[in-house]
Amino acid sequence: MIGVLVVEDEPVAAEAHRAYIERTAGFAAVAVAGTGAQALAVLTRTPVDLVLLDMNLPDTHGIELCRRIRAAGADVDVLAVTSARELTTVRAAAAHGVVGYLLKPFTYPALRDRLEAYAAYRAQLARGGDASGQSEIDRVLDAVRPAESAALPKGMSRETLDAVVAAVRAAERALSAAETGEVIGASRITARRYLEYLADTGLVDRAPRYGGTGRPELEYRWR
Amino acid sequence: MIGVLVVEDEPVAAEAHRAYIERTAGFAAVAVAGTGAQALAVLTRTPVDLVLLDMNLPDTHGIELCRRIRAAGADVDVLAVTSARELTTVRAAAAHGVVGYLLKPFTYPALRDRLEAYAAYRAQLARGGDASGQSEIDRVLDAVRPAESAALPKGMSRETLDAVVAAVRAAERALSAAETGEVIGASRITARRYLEYLADTGLVDRAPRYGGTGRPELEYRWR
DNA sequence: CACGCTTGCGTTCATACTGTCCGCGGTCGG
DNA sequence: CCGACCGCGGACAGTATGAACGCAAGCGTG
The missing domain is CATH 3.40.50.2300 (Response regulator)
Known part of the structure; x- marks a missing residue:
């Protein structure tokens, strides 16, 4: 409070x-x-x-x-x-x-x-x-600006956001956008859209998942 | 001025x-x-x-x-x-x-x-x-934020760069590319790519590590 | 001193995931 | 009934990574 x-x-x-x-x-x-x-x-x-x-x-x-x-x-x-x-x-x-x-x-x-x-x-x-680095400091200082925190940005729905949050919270390990999409029954694109939003607002962490051949997969973890 | x-x-x-x-x-x-x-x-x-x-x-x-x-x-x-x-x-x-x-x-x-x-x-x-209104005040106060300073070279990601910086920074001794890769969970090639970038921009020092058999290993040390 | 041996460098390229455009279908107000 | 809007996903170009490989650079042996 x-x-x-x-x-x-x-x-x-x-x-x-x-x-x-x-x-x-x-x-x-x-x-x-x-x-x-x-x-x-x-x-x-x-x-x-x-x-x-x-x-x-x-x-x-x-x-x-x-x-x-x-x-x-x-x-x-x-x-x-x-x-x-x-x-x-x-x-x-x-x-x-x-x-x-x-x-x-x-x-x-x-x-x-x-x-x-x-x-x-x-x-x-x-x-x-x-802070882990400059980017985190920038994110913190940007947070005081009244972004569209209350009203959801256009193209996003409350229901889908809740589903994404529930999926990432419930998962013990970090989820990729594709995995999240599968869990909530939506496409990778939609899942990614919401995960990026959550990452921007600091509710989830974003990190590359290395090891596979090819471009690394980004994984998202609930804070 | x-x-x-x-x-x-x-x-x-x-x-x-x-x-x-x-x-x-x-x-x-x-x-x-x-x-x-x-x-x-x-x-x-x-x-x-x-x-x-x-x-x-x-x-x-x-x-x-x-x-x-x-x-x-x-x-x-x-x-x-x-x-x-x-x-x-x-x-x-x-x-x-x-x-x-x-x-x-x-x-x-x-x-x-x-x-x-x-x-x-x-x-x-x-x-x-x-100020004519709230929007002008918001615009003025937003102006202090730097535009998009990110501007990383193509082929590099902010997350990986932060991870490499953190690894080299945390290590008390100098790290080789292979060691750095292991620390951040990526390959020697990727680690080297970022270490070279950091060396070019003058954030880390680069020196050969002699003594072992075979070609000397390059080691990178945080400034 | 020459030669080979050993080990890591540095580059190229395949590869898988990302990020974005754009059209689709549904919904709501007029 | 129709137009406007909104959230979603297919498709595709772009991009970050790692496997493979030839080469470079000390070291040991004769």
Whole structure:
């Protein structure tokens, strides 16, 4: 469960954000702060994973609050949620390591996509340890972007995806695309399409299977 | 012209980075710092746009230096260039708003891709003014990602290359092509193909291993 | 010093799997 | 009833790998 602090001076908006958070599986709103000072106070006494941060606060600017949070060394991420459209603000937010910048007003799906992308990013990091190489680091850092994580990419169906996931999870050894296709009763092409999607989103690992003569077969293993 | 400060304690690497910067159109190395203190001193008296930051510094850690830079409110971006592979370090770097995280050792094209992506990002922001909407903000923030840096020669795969690098890197002594093949579960021919590529790009050293009967065996050692 | 022996190098090519285009059939809204 | 869209798979060019093989380079023996 990812604990969220909502920082928003407008009570109506703050309550709306809180409700959105609660609606999203895996997230919980642990507190709401109307000012920067309140936010800092909450952060010192309550464990928070993510801050939903408005830029226009009565006592300070969101960027300034960001800076204080970093200076305090708090282990927390920030998602900017604001109506500030100035590119200088966007740049400053990026320079302070926000995991996203969502323009108000926004719809619930837009926020949910952001939150789910952040959850995926956290999941990648939760494993800890070392990155195997540059490609893994790129994959982790790309995960914060709200790809089409919620809405499936075109050409893919939920049912087939579930079947592929079930097949790879159930197999004790890694499966090739052709093997997976056989298990789920589909073609190698379809199986591959879904396996690649899962590999991109970091849910399965991909490795070549050497030994046979000819081009090596790629095998996919559930994480 | 984008002014770059190279922060790197190893003189040979620092000089190499400086040379790489100078080779890249639109970039200029304005200074080189061997410690965190030197870097901060440079930043107070010289305008710098981008910091090429190593994580392992003699007097402090790169993340800590990052924090100080942000606390000082310097209007500067950071590109992490380091051999630190721990995911916690990657996460901390991301939280402090690095524009990229490049694992050492790297080839010039890899750095150039990063720098060009950063230049594109700056160009988007240089216009100033307000973003027209969420899509423009997304576009700006996506610009920091390098295009497709993959660009591996034909006939080679990213997975196998990573496996070979990992094998040679992990071995304390130098490995022959046959030994490397055995470690990664592939043939001598395949291992040799990748080892030669790494030797060409200067990432591994190549030397004959004399003494045995018959033709000497070539051995490869990680730099 | 010459010659052969031994062992691994380096190259070529067959091969099997990959990755992608494009058309098919089903489904849904108008 | 029809057009649009969507998910799927056949077909095919492209590509990463390893077996085979001739050659190169030290070492031992006379």
